[in-house]
Amino acid sequence: MSLSILLRSKSSVLGTAICLLFLGAALFAPLLAPRNPYTQDLGSSLRPPGHRGYLLGADQLGRDVLSRILHGARVSLCIGCLALMFGAFLGIPMGLVSGYYGGWLDSVMMRMVDVLLSIPRILLAIVIVATYGVGFWTLVLAVGLPDIAIFARLARSLSLKLVQLDYVAAAKAMGGRDARIMFRHVLPGLVGPIAVQLTFSMAAAILIAGSLSYLGLGIRPPTPEWGSMMAQGRLHMRSAPHLVTYPGLALGMSVLGINLLGDGLRQAIDPRFVRRN
Amino acid sequence: MLEYAARRIAQALLTVVVVSFLAFSMLHLAPGDPAAMIGGELATETEIAMIRELYGLDDPLLIQYWNWVQRVASGDLGSSHRAGRPVGPDIASAYPISLRLASASMVVAIVMGIPLGILAATHRDSSLDLAVMGLSVAGMSVPLFWLALLLILLFALQLGWLPSSGWGTWRHLIMPALVTSSGTLALLARMTRSMMVEVLLEDYVRTARAKGLAERVVQYKHALRNAMLPVVTVAGLRFGALLGGMVITETIFAVPGIGRMVVQGVSFRDFPVVQGGVLVIALTICMVNLGVDLLYSVLDPRIRHG
Secondary structure, eight states, X not given: OOHHHHHHSHHHHHHHHHHHHHHHHHHHHHHHOSSOTTOOOGGGTTOOTTBTTBTTXXXXXXXXXXXXXXXXXXXXXXHHHHHHHHHHXXXXXXXXXXXXXXXXXXXXXXXXXXXXXXXXXXXXXXXXXXXXXXXXXXXXXHHHHHHHHHHHHXXXXXXXXHHTSHHHHHHHHTTOOHHHIIIIIIGGGGHHHHHHHHHHHHHHHHHHHHHHHHTTSSSOTTSOOHHHHHHHHHTTTTTOTHHHHHHHHHHHHHHHHHHHHHHHHHHXXXXXXXHHO | OHHHHHHHHHHHHHHHHHHHXXXXXXXXXXXXXXXXXXXXXXXXXXXXXXXXXXXXXXXXXXXXXXXXXXXXXXXXXXXXXXTOSBHHHHXXXXXXXXXXXXXXXXXXXXXXXXXXXXXXXXXXXXXHHHHHHHHHHHHHHXXXXXXXXXXXXXXXXXXXXXXXXXXXXXXXXXXXXXXXXXHHHHHHHHHHHHHHHHHTTSHHHHHHHHTTOOHHHIIIIIIHHHHHHHHHHHHHHTHHHHHHXXXXXXXXXXXXXXXXXXHHHHHTTOHHHHHHHHHHHHHHHHHHHHHHHHHXXXXXXXXXXX
């Protein structure tokens, strides 16, 4: 895997730049934000962008939109990371075990994965929210659950191939315990493709979390979250379109950036792309 | 063929069983007493006890599930707590609306996505190719609800060409169908392009060119036909994602379909509505996926031996 390939394509450079911007906004939101994202100032309600120091305008309660977008990056990143951890930490070991042992265990697990993946993500998320009620951890569960299936399937298909390689056979012949072989010898071979999937899953997680929040089933106001900001802004769309356009732009750009980075990573680890380019 | 079909049908049945069990167990997994939830906030102790008796909530879970399946199979999906009327007829009237929106979106995605992909492939590495692929990446990243709001802002509020929400005329269909189709459209364009590019490098295409056929004939008669098979399959399998996206577009454009029904049901914790809606959507997706898979195996014999 060579990182130079990542920097060779313009789109992955763009993706990396957007991701860094997004990460920077999330990490340094309190330093970067010109105002407190919660402070209301009804006198400045619905102020247009650029007016009296409100760079991206003010919302219906006079809160600074830019500050709320910067803090919103934190919320999105936080949900995305937690959902991914949930999905990857459960899914990868499941897939590893499934691919390593094979047999009926593998069949049962893969049927479960098939079923889980045949339900649209947003629908599954809605069922979970309907069951456990709206809340932060429900959102993490709702967003991360399909990732278990995605990572299980990926880890399984990769470890199926790796298990047949000589060095794994050698480790077995030397009397290594199964768990040790799986985590010491098979798992490292999965790192590349899993990194690629992590980026794509991150983009999907942020998108789904934003959509649920827009529908009122995710993060609730007054927490600055892009989806819920847009839902509130919709009521004032005619007089203050900036309440909808900017948070949406932030959401769309970060998803796009992460996807581009994922594409770049995929090309960097897949030798077929090197040949073709 | 028969063996493949049997295996595929068994798999679809399994999915239906699991999904229906998921829908059924929502009420039981939810924190709190199911009987109190069915009864709603105003139910008295005696009413709750009656509900427990009526629904057999003290029976073992699997027996309850079986009874529920039997009720659902006979068309009884329970009553909405909020509206106080049976869910079945509401779903029956919302379903055709969702189906019409889904079909319209699929048509938009195919009619626009595939030609765009062909254009990009036949003009490979040109600025046209770059533009189509750029749009395609954007189409897969843009949040549906943002795209919807931007379209409303432009076509309804600024230009006044289209109604911002509601249902009834063909003008109400345009924006929801366009938004719902966006992800699938982008994917189809991208796939068509990469399949075409690959097929255009094949030997038989070179042969066709070598015997002096017009480039147009080579591209459309020889290459396109072979590039289309996987594309059409993906289009079919995207149906599920499309229905998922409709949950969002129906809510934004106030289209009285199943998706909006489910979202409203969740907001009010109206379980029978959510259960019924989810079940109907999941069943539809299962049927479509099954149909696509079987059709594909008829068209391409390699699948059923793979």
